[in-house]
Amino acid sequence: MNAAQAGYVGCHGCGLLCRIADPTQRAHCPRCAVTLHVRKPNSLSRTAALLIAAYILYIPANVLPIMTTSTLLTSQDDTIMSGVIYLWTSGSWPLAVLVFFASVTVPLLKLIAMTLLVVTVKMRSMWQPMQRLRLYRLVEFVGRWSMMDIYVVTILVALVQLQSLATIQPGPGAVAFGAVVVLTMSAVMTFDPRAIWDPLGAKRWNPLGDERGR
Numbered sequence: 001m002n003a004a005q006a007g008y009v010g011c012h013g014c015g016l017l018c019r020i021a022d023p024t025q026r027a028h029c030p031r032c033a034v035t036l037h038v039r040k041p042n043s044l045s046r047t048a049a050l051l052i053a054a055y056i057l058y059i060p061a062n063v064l065p066i067m068t069t070s071t072l073l074t075s076q077d078d079t080i081m082s083g084v085i086y087l088w089t090s091g092s093w094p095l096a097v098l099v100f101f102a103s104v105t106v107p108l109l110k111l112i113a114m115t116l117l118v119v120t121v122k123m124r125s126m127w128q129p130m131q132r133l134r135l136y137r138l139v140e141f142v143g144r145w146s147m148m149d150i151y152v153v154t155i156l157v158a159l160v161q162l163q164s165l166a167t168i169q170p171g172p173g174a175v176a177f178g179a180v181v182v183l184t185m186s187a188v189m190t191f192d193p194r195a196i197w198d199p200l201g202a203k204r205w206n207p208l209g210d211e212r213g214r
Contacts, residue, residue, distance in 0.1 A: 009036045040192040047118055050187035054111055057176045057183070062104060065171035079173055080104060103177070106142060110184050113139050117191060124199040136193045143185045 003009065008017050009027075013034035020027045020036060027036045065077035078086075080103050087096035113135055120132060 009038050011036060039195055039198075040190065043190055043192040043195060044118055044122055046190040047114065047187045050183050050190065051111060051114055051118065054107075054180050054183040054187065057180045058107065058111065061107075061173055061176035061180050064173035064176060066173035066177065067171050068169045077171060080177070107177075107180055107184065110139050110142070110188075114184070114187050114191065117193075117196070121195045121198075126199045129196050129200060132196050133193055136188075136191070136196075140188050143181075143188055 003017065007019055007021070009020055010017055011029040011032065011034055013029060013032040016029055016031045018027070018029055018036055020038075028034065029036055062080055065079055066083070068077050080099070084096050084100045084104075087093070087099065117132060117136055120127060
């Protein structure tokens with residue numbers, strides 16, 4: 001039996017465990033007056049929409065230039081992969097591996113992991129709930145390290161323009177990449193990991209009707 005089956009729900013605002021008489025009726029936290037939800041409303045729908053948008057923007061984020069470098073003589077556009085190739089050929093292969101892993105591999109793995117969680121919850125799968133919860137926590141933890149390219153571009157712009165060596169402008173790829181990161185982090189926030197455990201509970205208990213935690 002989980003807390004919701006016993007008539008309790010955790011407040012999203014202050015964390016207070018509140019007793020509710022009827023899960024289908026609107027209730028408020030007695031401490032902070034936040035509306036209580038047994039499960040995040042429309043969690044799967046919102047998470048799926050954010051993931052689809054992130055998948056769409058993932059391609060231009062890696063294809064379009066992430067920054068444009070202009071000097072008195074030349075102008076050069078650099079994508080994430082061109083930067084990785086330059087670092088590799090110049091001998092900085094550890095940094096090249098780090099940038100490739102943090103900017104190309106990690107965002108894609110996060111999207112795949114969240115897609116797996118959404119699909120399994122939608123299908124009410126009882127497959128490895130603890131491992132899926134750990135996967136969610138891992139995705140949530142690594143989300144803060146996904147802005148490496150944006151940080152690098154920002155630092156380069158500040159350093160180069162400070163020394164008046166050249167002009168560096170963020171490209172459309174940087175905007176798309178930042179959007180992918182924000183959308184993925186938002187998808188993690190809207191996903192309700194408690195829904196992973198719902199299929200393991202009593203089948204007769206379903207306070208949200210046909211929504212089943214979505």
